[in-house]
Amino acid sequence: MSPRRAAGGKDGQPAAEKPPLILIVDDFADNREMYTQFLEFSGFRVAEAQNGHEALDKAFDLQPDLIVMDLSLPGLDGWEATRRLKADGRTRTIPVIALTGHALAGHSKGAMDAGCDAFITKPCLPERLMEEIKSMLKA
Amino acid sequence: MKRDAATRTSARRREKVDASERLKLAEALLGSDDLATCAQHALDWLGRTLGVTRAVCLVGGADTVTVLRPVATLGIRERAVNGFALDLEAHNDPLVAATIGLGASVFGRNGRAVPTTPLGSERLIAVPLQGRHTLEEYPVGLLLIASTDADVEAEARRVASLLGPRLTSLRSAHRREANERRILRERTLLYNIINAVTDPILLTDTEGRITVANARAEALLSAGEDESEGRRRAIALNNMLFSSALTRRAIEGAEPWRHELLLVDPVDGSDLLFELLSTVTVDPREGTGIVSILRNVTDLRRATQEIEENYRKLRLAEADARAERDRLDLIIDSVADPILVTDSNANIVMMNAPAERLFTADLEAGAEARRTVQANDAHFSSFVSNLFFEPGAMRRSGSIALVDPRTGAPLPVEAISGKIVSEHGEVTAIVTILHDKTQELERDRLYEQLKEASSELERKVREATAELTRQNELLRRSHFEIEQASAAKSQFLANMSHEFRTPLNAILGYTSMLLKGVTGELTPHQRRNLERVDSNAHHLLAIINDILDISRIEAGKMPLTLTKFDLKDLVAEVLAEVEPIISRSRLAVTSHLAADVPPLKTDRQKVKQIVINFLTNAIKFTPQGSVEVRTEYVAARDQIVIAVADTGIGVSAEDRERIFEDFRQADNSPTREYTGAGLGLAICRRLAGMLDGNITLESETGRGSTFALFVPREVRRA
Numbered sequence: 001m002s003p004r005r006a007a008g009g010k011d012g013q014p015a016a017e018k019p020p021l022i023l024i025v026d027d028f029a030d031n032r033e034m035y036t037q038f039l040e041f042s043g044f045r046v047a048e049a050q051n052g053h054e055a056l057d058k059a060f061d062l063q064p065d066l067i068v069m070d071l072s073l074p075g076l077d078g079w080e081a082t083r084r085l086k087a088d089g090r091t092r093t094i095p096v097i098a099l100t101g102h103a104l105a106g107h108s109k110g111a112m113d114a115g116c117d118a119f120i121t122k123p124c125l126p127e128r129l130m131e132e133i134k135s136m137l138k139a
Numbered sequence: 140m141k142r143d144a145a146t147r148t149s150a151r152r153r154e155k156v157d158a159s160e161r162l163k164l165a166e167a168l169l170g171s172d173d174l175a176t177c178a179q180h181a182l183d184w185l186g187r188t189l190g191v192t193r194a195v196c197l198v199g200g201a202d203t204v205t206v207l208r209p210v211a212t213l214g215i216r217e218r219a220v221n222g223f224a225l226d227l228e229a230h231n232d233p234l235v236a237a238t239i240g241l242g243a244s245v246f247g248r249n250g251r252a253v254p255t256t257p258l259g260s261e262r263l264i265a266v267p268l269q270g271r272h273t274l275e276e277y278p279v280g281l282l283l284i285a286s287t288d289a290d291v292e293a294e295a296r297r298v299a300s301l302l303g304p305r306l307t308s309l310r311s312a313h314r315r316e317a318n319e320r321r322i323l324r325e326r327t328l329l330y331n332i333i334n335a336v337t338d339p340i341l342l343t344d345t346e347g348r349i350t351v352a353n354a355r356a357e358a359l360l361s362a363g364e365d366e367s368e369g370r371r372r373a374i375a376l377n378n379m380l381f382s383s384a385l386t387r388r389a390i391e392g393a394e395p396w397r398h399e400l401l402l403v404d405p406v407d408g409s410d411l412l413f414e415l416l417s418t419v420t421v422d423p424r425e426g427t428g429i430v431s432i433l434r435n436v437t438d439l440r441r442a443t444q445e446i447e448e449n450y451r452k453l454r455l456a457e458a459d460a461r462a463e464r465d466r467l468d469l470i471i472d473s474v475a476d477p478i479l480v481t482d483s484n485a486n487i488v489m490m491n492a493p494a495e496r497l498f499t500a501d502l503e504a505g506a507e508a509r510r511t512v513q514a515n516d517a518h519f520s521s522f523v524s525n526l527f528f529e530p531g532a533m534r535r536s537g538s539i540a541l542v543d544p545r546t547g548a549p550l551p552v553e554a555i556s557g558k559i560v561s562e563h564g565e566v567t568a569i570v571t572i573l574h575d576k577t578q579e580l581e582r583d584r585l586y587e588q589l590k591e592a593s594s595e596l597e598r599k600v601r602e603a604t605a606e607l608t609r610q611n612e613l614l615r616r617s618h619f620e621i622e623q624a625s626a627a628k629s630q631f632l633a634n635m636s637h638e639f640r641t642p643l644n645a646i647l648g649y650t651s652m653l654l655k656g657v658t659g660e661l662t663p664h665q666r667r668n669l670e671r672v673d674s675n676a677h678h679l680l681a682i683i684n685d686i687l688d689i690s691r692i693e694a695g696k697m698p699l700t701l702t703k704f705d706l707k708d709l710v711a712e713v714l715a716e717v718e719p720i721i722s723r724s725r726l727a728v729t730s731h732l733a734a735d736v737p738p739l740k741t742d743r744q745k746v747k748q749i750v751i752n753f754l755t756n757a758i759k760f761t762p763q764g765s766v767e768v769r770t771e772y773v774a775a776r777d778q779i780v781i782a783v784a785d786t787g788i789g790v791s792a793e794d795r796e797r798i799f800e801d802f803r804q805a806d807n808s809p810t811r812e813y814t815g816a817g818l819g820l821a822i823c824r825r826l827a828g829m830l831d832g833n834i835t836l837e838s839e840t841g842r843g844s845t846f847a848l849f850v851p852r853e854v855r856r857a
Contacts, residue, residue, distance in 0.1 A: 030645040034652065041657050072637060101640035123644040123680055125651045 020065035020137055021045040025055040025081070026099070027073050031122075035068065038126035044133070052076025056084055059091045066133055071100040071111060079114040086115030095136045099124060160188050164298065168305045174198055177309060178211035178280070181302045186213050189291050191284055193258050197225055198268075198280035198306060202317075207238075207281055209257065214285075220257040227277050237265040238278045243296050248287045260285035264292050266299040270307030279307045339413075339433040342420075347382045350428060359402060359411075359433075366405075373405040384415055385429060400433065412437045477552075477573040483566055485520045485527065494573070500544055508544040515541045519554075523569050526556050533558050538576070551576045632690040639683050646676045685818035692825045699829060701854055703740045706770050706779065707732055713750050714768070717758070724758045727765040736772045739779055740853040745826045746781070749834075752819045753783035753846045761787030764843070772852075778832075782847035789840040799824050799834075823848075830854055 022044050026032040029050075036046045047062050049055040052073045059067060067085070071078030078098065085091040098111035101122040108119040118132060167180040178196035185191040193214035197207035205227045209220040227235055233254045237244035246253040247262035256263060264287065268280035282299055284291060330353075333340050339356030343349050352360060360381060362374040384400045398415040413433040420428050471478050477494030481487050490498060498519065500512040518539050526535040536555040543550045552573040559568040650673040653661065661669065691697045710730055714721070721728045739746070750768070757766045764786030771780040790798060799820045820834075827834050832850030 028641050028645070031641065031648065034645055034648040038648070038652055038657060041652075101637035101644065122640040123647045126648050127651065127655070 019043055019045050020133075021047060021062060022133060023047045023049060023055065023058055023062065023064035023067045025049040025052075025067065025073065025078065026070040027051055028070075031070075035126055035129060039130060039133075042130055044130075052078065052081035055081050059085055059094065060088070063090070064094060066136055067094055067096045068129065068133070069096050069098050069116065071098055072102065079110055082111070082114040082116050095139075097129075097132055097136060099129075160184070161297070165301055168301055172309065172312075174306055174309050174313070175210040177302065177305055181282070181298050182211050182213035185284065185291070185295065185298060189288075189294050191286060191291060193260060193285040195220055195257055195283050196268075196280060196302075197223075197283065199227075199277060199310070202314075204277050204279075207278075210280075212257070215257060219259075223257050225281065234265060234281065234283075238267040238281050243267075243292050243299070245287055245292060256283050258283055258285040262287035264288075264295055266292075266295045268299050268303035268306055271304040279303060279310055338435065339431075341381075341431045341433075343385065343429045343431065345427050345429070347385055356433070359405065362405075369408070370405040373403045373408065377402045377405070381415075381431075385417065385431065399436075402433075410437070411435060412440050474572075476575065479519070479571045479573075481520075481523050481569045481571065483527070483568070485524050485569075487516075488568065497541060497544065497550070497573075504544065507547065511542045511544040511547065515544070519571070522554055523556055523571060526558065526569060527566065533560075539573070541573075551580065553579075629690060629696060632687060636683060636687050640680075643676060643680055643683070647673065647680070650676060682818075685822060688822050689818060689825070692822070692829070697829070699742045699854065700744065701740055702743050703738050704743050705738050706736050706781070709743065709747055709750070710768055710770065710781075713747060713754060717751060717754050720755060720758055724761075726758060726761055726763070728754075728758070728768075729765065730768040730770075732768075732770045733772060735774075736770050736779060737852060739850070741830050741850055742854070745830060746848070746850065749823045749826055749848050750781055750783070752823050753781075753848070756819065756846070757783050757785035757787065757844070761785040761843070773849075777852045778849050779852055780847055780849055782845055784843065784845040786843040789842055789844050790836065790838040791840050795836055795838060798836075 022039055024032050024035050024039075024046060025048075026035075027050050032048050032050070036048055039046045047058055047064060049058045053076050055067070055069065055073075056076070058064070069078045069082055073081070076084075078100070082096050082098070085094065085096065095117045096115065097118040097120060098108075098114075098116035099120050099122060100111070108121075111119050118136060120129065120132060164180065164184045167184070168177050171177045171180060175198075178198060182191075182194045182196055185194055191213065195209050195213070195215065196211040198210045199205065199207050207225040207227065209223055212220055225232065225234055225238075227238065229235055233244075233246070233252070234256070243264055243266040245251070245262075245264050247260070253261055253263050262285060264282075264284045266282040266284070267278040268282060269278050280303070282295060282302070284295055286292075333351075333353040334355075336353060337355060339359055340351075340353045341349055341356045341360070342351040349356075349360065359377050360374060362371045366374070380400060380402055384398055396417055398417070400413045400415045402411045402413060403409075404411050412435070414436045415431055415433055417429050417431045420430055422428065471491040474491060475493060477497055478491045479487055479494050479498070480489040487498065497515050498512055500509045504512075518541060522535075522537060522539055526532060529535065534555065534557045536553065539552050539554050541550045541552055542548070553576050554571055554573050556569050556571040558566050559570060561567045650669055652658065653669055654666065654673065688697070710732060714728070714730065754766070754768065766783065766785045769780075769782045769784065771782070772778075773780060824834055827848055827850065830850045831854055832848060835847045835849065836844060837847075838844035
């Protein structure tokens with residue numbers, strides 16, 4: 001998948017400036033596409049990845065502004081993927097928001113240890129995710 | 140006639156004895172003071188002037204006037220007259236008859252028989268010698284002359300008239316002198332006797348003046364010139380005491396009286412106690428006097444006192460001994476074991492009550508009992524005799540098989556005998572104590588049973604322990620399995636939660652996007668339906684969250700995060716969070732926070748969760764009225780109270796406990812936006828427990844409820 005350029009959103013971001021590219025990593029297509037749809041609707045550029053390896057490839061390749069990482073992924077999981085992103089000089093500075101359906105304690109700590117910059121528990125409404133992305137990008 | 144003849148004869152002889160010779164005789168007689176000399180002068184004169192050849196003069200003694208003895212002789216040897224005596228009481232004697240009257244008796248003339256005399260002649264003239272006054276009963280003497288011559292007779296009568304008064308006079312003088320000597324001797328003797336008496340003896344006149352006093356009395360009552368001042372004073376005092384003792388009774392009666400008199404020993408000043416015996420003596424010549432004898436009873440009194448004291452001590456000792464004996468009897472009787480004392484013949488001399496029951500039988504007791512007693516006695520005697528025949532042994536113990544006479548039951552006893560040995564080493568008695576072994580045997584039997592029971596118990600305990608070990612092992616395994624199962628369950632719940640959340644995330648996300656018009660405008664109908672989808676999806680999410688909470692608490696996977704915080708801030712935060720619901724409810728929600736509530740140290744998140752639960756519940760179940768959040772500090776228990784009071788529908792008594800149970804809720808309304816699947820209070824109670832706190836509920840149906848959380852100011856556990 002290639003990054004799609006938003007035709008212009010509600011946020012009214014100037015077309016001249018390239019909107020931030022968000023990489024959504026989630027193996028559950030419905031959720032991934034729901035966030036993509038909403039973020040694009042809101043004026044972001046969005047790239048998608050279905051698993052850890054794909055997430056790494058896309059991140060190295062596309063150099064997104066921010067990565068939303070689901071932790072439970074088939075194959076290379078979110079924690080490992082984050083660790084590798086943070087270990088790589090090319091992607092080290094890209095903020096990673098961990099997103100998980102696991103509410104048990106330990107998940108968030110594990111995510112922080114792996115190098116995630118924020119942690120959000122599912123269910124997470126798209127608006128809430130967008131607010132978190134915006135605040136991360138500002139920082 | 141006869142008289143005339145004599146006169147004639149005398150006249151004839153007048154010329155033969157001239158007057159000068161007679162004068163000489165009178166002079167000689169007066170010149171001698173001795174009876175015998177006088178008599179000898181007279182005899183010698185008779186021999187010289189008249190030619191008398193043999194004569195003897197008998198004179199009565201100074202004491203024994205009735206017996207005349209020879210005092211002078213003429214012409215015979217003195218030896219011949221020794222032993223001759225004339226008893227004047229022998230009236231038949233012719234010589235005695237011759238002594239009567241003044242005339243001379245002539246024997247051997249005219250056929251008159253001559254009585255036997257020391258003169259031994261056939262002629263005898265006996266002339267009595269009389270005093271001047273012939274008043275005296277007996278003549279003073281008798282003059283015997285061997286002659287019958289009338290001249291001699293006449294001249295002898297003249298001599299007798301001179302000699303008789305002279306001898307009488309001399310004898311009287313002798314007798315007087317002898318009397319005086321005797322009286323003096325007796326008086327001296329009497330004094331000696333009185334002085335020899337160690338008791339003071341005194342004779343006093345009626346005025347109390349001392350007439351006679353013996354040496355001892357003088358020592359006490361009369362002071363010499365050279366006595367010391369102290370002695371004189373003591374003697375003066377004694378005199379005073381003595382006089383007063385005498386005058387007190389004075390001469391009241393003739394009866395002798397006794398009186399105690401305390402005097403002072405003038406020598407050493409010690410007290411002397413006397414018994415004064417006084418007797419009044421009445422003498423016609425000397426007048427009335429008082430004889431007093433003082434008997435020194437000082438020592439006697441002391442001895443009496445000592446005897447009394449000794450007697451008293453003896454009585455006390457006796458009483459002590461009696462008490463001791465009584466006590467001993469009591470002790471011996473109170474000993475439950477029979478005690479017997481036997482003498483050296485193995486006879487029982489003493490026994491206590493328990494022993495009496497074994498060794499004596501009343502007459503009322505049956506023949507059987509008496510036989511038993513005899514048998515007991517025989518057994519006992521044989522046991523005790525054995526000790527007697529062991530010379531060296533002092534003690535002996537052994538078993539005797541006795542029988543209780545009352546019940547006939549066998550009574551095995553342990554007997555311990557001891558010898559009681561006198562100072563001389565001979566055995567005086569044997570004391571035996573019998574100890575009932577029935578109980579001991581019974582105890583041994585019980586002990587055996589107990590031992591058996593104990594070993595049985597031990598065996599059972601061992602078995603039980605083994606069983607327990609087995610069970611423990613099973614439990615351990617089961618516990619391990621349960622833990623595994625629990626872990627599996629937690630894992631399952633975690634997974635399920637994840638699995639639930641993933642599709643819910645999509646549902647909620649798409650619904651939200653649709654409602655936001657991401658895909659274009661919705662018709663009101665569509666919007667209403669979509670809102671219901673959204674609401675139910677949230678409800679489902681809440682249920683899932685609650686279940687997850689409970690499973691986490693139960694799995695111990697909900698850690699405590701202790702922080703120190705201010706309750707005021709927490710309440711403000713809760714009110715802000717719940718604000719959307721409050722504003723929708725149109726209730727008056729207030730807070731009343733006590734000023735003295737100190738900062739808490741506990742799990743802030745859990746407290747917040749509980750308070751939110753209270754508050755949302757209160758709002759939910761209060762159709763109208765008010766809700767108040769109150770905080771308080773109970774210093775006595777160092778507890779913080781956070782209470783939420785409402786004026787809502789209340790909780791009925793029967794529901795008050797039920798609402799804390801899982802999945803319990805009267806109203807299962809789907810309109811709730813926050814926690815609440817009927818699990819809220821169940822979770823709250825578990826959370827409060829984790830914080831060492833508790834939740835109380837006060838409620839009245841239709842009036843409202845107050846839920847309160849009590850938590851310690853500081854959670855102690857790590």
